[in-house]
Amino acid sequence: MSKKKLGLGAKILIGLVAGIIVGAIFWLAMGAEAAGDFTAKWIKPFGDIFVNLLKFIVVPLVLLSIMDGVISMGDISKVGKIGWKTVAYFLVTTAIACIIGLIVANLFKGAFPVLQLAEDAAYEAKTANLMDTLVNIFPSNAIAPLANASMLQIIVIALFFGCGILVAGDKGKPFGNFISSFNEVTQKVMGFILALSPYGVFALMIWVVAAQGPKILQSLALVLLAAYIGYIIHVVLVYSLSVKAFAKMSPLTFFKKVFPAAAFAFASTSSVATLPIAKECADDMGVESEISSFVLPLGATVNMDGTAIYQCVAAIFLAKCVGLDLTLTQMVVIVITATLASIGTAGTSGAGMIMLAMVLEAVGVPTTFIGIIYGVDRLFDMGRTALNVIGDVSCSVCVHQWESGDLKPAKK
Ligand code: ASP
Numbered sequence: 001m002s003k004k005k006l007g008l009g010a011k012i013l014i015g016l017v018a019g020i021i022v023g024a025i026f027w028l029a030m031g032a033e034a035a036g037d038f039t040a041k042w043i044k045p046f047g048d049i050f051v052n053l054l055k056f057i058v059v060p061l062v063l064l065s066i067m068d069g070v071i072s073m074g075d076i077s078k079v080g081k082i083g084w085k086t087v088a089y090f091l092v093t094t095a096i097a098c099i100i101g102l103i104v105a106n107l108f109k110g111a112f113p114v115l116q117l118a119e120d121a122a123y124e125a126k127t128a129n130l131m132d133t134l135v136n137i138f139p140s141n142a143i144a145p146l147a148n149a150s151m152l153q154i155i156v157i158a159l160f161f162g163c164g165i166l167v168a169g170d171k172g173k174p175f176g177n178f179i180s181s182f183n184e185v186t187q188k189v190m191g192f193i194l195a196l197s198p199y200g201v202f203a204l205m206i207w208v209v210a211a212q213g214p215k216i217l218q219s220l221a222l223v224l225l226a227a228y229i230g231y232i233i234h235v236v237l238v239y240s241l242s243v244k245a246f247a248k249m250s251p252l253t254f255f256k257k258v259f260p261a262a263a264f265a266f267a268s269t270s271s272v273a274t275l276p277i278a279k280e281c282a283d284d285m286g287v288e289s290e291i292s293s294f295v296l297p298l299g300a301t302v303n304m305d306g307t308a309i310y311q312c313v314a315a316i317f318l319a320k321c322v323g324l325d326l327t328l329t330q331m332v333v334i335v336i337t338a339t340l341a342s343i344g345t346a347g348t349s350g351a352g353m354i355m356l357a358m359v360l361e362a363v364g365v366p367t368t369f370i371g372i373i374y375g376v377d378r379l380f381d382m383g384r385t386a387l388n389v390i391g392d393v394s395c396s397v398c399v400h401q402w403e404s405g406d407l408k409p410a411k412k
Contacts, residue, residue: 012263015198019205019267026210036211044207050200053193054273055348059149061190061275062297063158064183069294070162071176079163085402086295089395090303093238094342097305097387098335100237101230101312108226108313112320152346155301183293190276197277201267208267208378223317224379230309231383238305239394246398249285249407257285258393265389269381271300271347274389282393286407287400295399299392304342306387307352310380311338311359318360318369330363337362352384353377 026035073079137152139145145153165172165179240251247254261278268274275296282292315334319326326334341355357367373380400407 011198012201012260012267015200015202016205016263016267019202020209022202023206023209026206030210032211036207039207039210043203043210045203047200047202047204047207050193050196050203051268051270051273051349053196054268054270054276055149057186057190057193058272058275059146059154060182060186062272062301063146063154064179064186065279065293066155066158066297067162067165067179068183069290069297070159071165071179072290072293074166076163076166079159079166082291082294082399082403085399086298086395089242089398090299090391091339093242093391093395094303094305094308094339095335096238097230097234097308097342098312098338100234101227101309101338102316102331102334104226104230104233104309105313105316108222109316109320111222112317150346152301155298158297194276194280197264201264204267208382223313223373224376226317227310227313227380228383230313231306231387234305234309234387235390239390243394243397247394247401247407249397249401254285254394254397255390257281258390261389261393262386265385266382269349269378269385271304271385271388271392273348274385275300275347278389278393282396285393285397287396288404291400291403292396295396296392299395300347300389302343303392303395304345304347304352304384304388305391306384307345307355308338308342309387310352310384311341311356314356314370314373314380315359315363315365317373319363319365322365322369324363324365326363333362334359347388349385350377350381352381 023035023039026039029035030038070079073082136150138156139150139153142157144150145157165176168175239254243249243254244251258278258281261274261281264277265271265274271278278296278300279292282296283289312334315338316326337359341358342352345351345355353370353373356370360367360370397407
């Protein structure tokens with residue numbers, strides 16, 4: 001591992017721990033409300049600057065890196081081969097995540113409360129309908145998805161144009177070269193932004209800890225615990241096994257190398273914003289660039305194992321809160337809808353909670369009750385985003401092994 005990369009990972013860790021300590025000091029010294037207001041006003045904005053910069057770079061990054069990934073595969077049949085393996089890995093791991101989430105939530109169910117709830121729950125969820133989600137993947141305009149950062153649509157555009165360049169043969173080459181060069185420049189710009197990540201993590205963690213201190217945790221400790229147990233089981237079981245079995249990589253090495261991306265995802269709660277760091281980690285593990293450039297942006301947009309676990313746990317919890325006892329068939333419906341909902345979830349902060357509405361609707365839990373966990377969503381989001389990103393990187397190492405054989409970690 002190069003000095004520079006080690007440096008970044010270590011710095012992110014220091015930023016994370018220092019942020020937690022400083023946030024706790026604020027919380028103890030000022031109390032949750034005042035500390036929350038103060039840090040939201042004066043400290044969080046520095047984290048926001050950093051997250052803004054990441055969001056700014058991420059649209060060109062996803063568009064160009066997927067196109068470049070497709071172009072660098074050289075022929076269209078290879079795109080298909082890698083594409084289906086990637087999608088199969090994503091779907092299978094997400095379905096397993098749902099099942100783990102359901103099992104854990106059911107074990108905890110007895111301890112979940114049945115609440116007396118007022119009709120006017122504070123948060124009105126935006127409903128996300130299954131068929132709308134499907135139709136919305138396909139853009140009706142070539143520019144709007146880029147301006148609105150609609151990631152699924154951007155992926156569709158990138159895949160179409162990437163394949164178009166390949167099929168156009170010699171005539172497509174100049175455009176392909178332009179895209180590769182543009183992609184290279186974008187990666188360099190991203191490098192500048194990445195150097196700021198430890199400071200961004202530091203500022204964000206101070207705010208989270210100061211604003212959401214232990215008090216708010218108490219009321220939802222159980223459901224949070226259930227979600228985090230699900231996250232941990234999934235990481236230990238699914239990712240350890242898959243990198244060991246498919247990528248012939250020691251799980252310990254994998255977790256060590258994926259740590260900077262996981263830590264950043266934890267603090268930023270955005271898979272898409274974490275994309276640049278995830279790419280660095282995959283490079284460091286020796287994943288070929290043409291594979292990571294294809295798998296990671298796709299994964300940051302559609303592969304959300306953590307979100308799937310969260311949606312299952314939250315659905316069981318909220319069903320219990322409103323006094324519904326779910327049947328086995330309804331559990332199966334949860335697995336299917338949570339898998340689809342997690343695919344439709346944007347890789348941005350809090351998006352998984354919006355898509356939870358789709359899962360709740362499918363089993364008849366009123367979506368307004370999302371309000372119950374709204375206040376602490378960020379705490380769920382931190383873990384689920386870390387998991388989402390680890391899942392993407394694990395997929396890239398497995399696909400690398402399936403396609404190109406042993407990983408050769410970069411020596412820089
Ligand atoms: N924040 C998550 C992510 O970016 C999505 C979610 O809210 O579940 O991966």
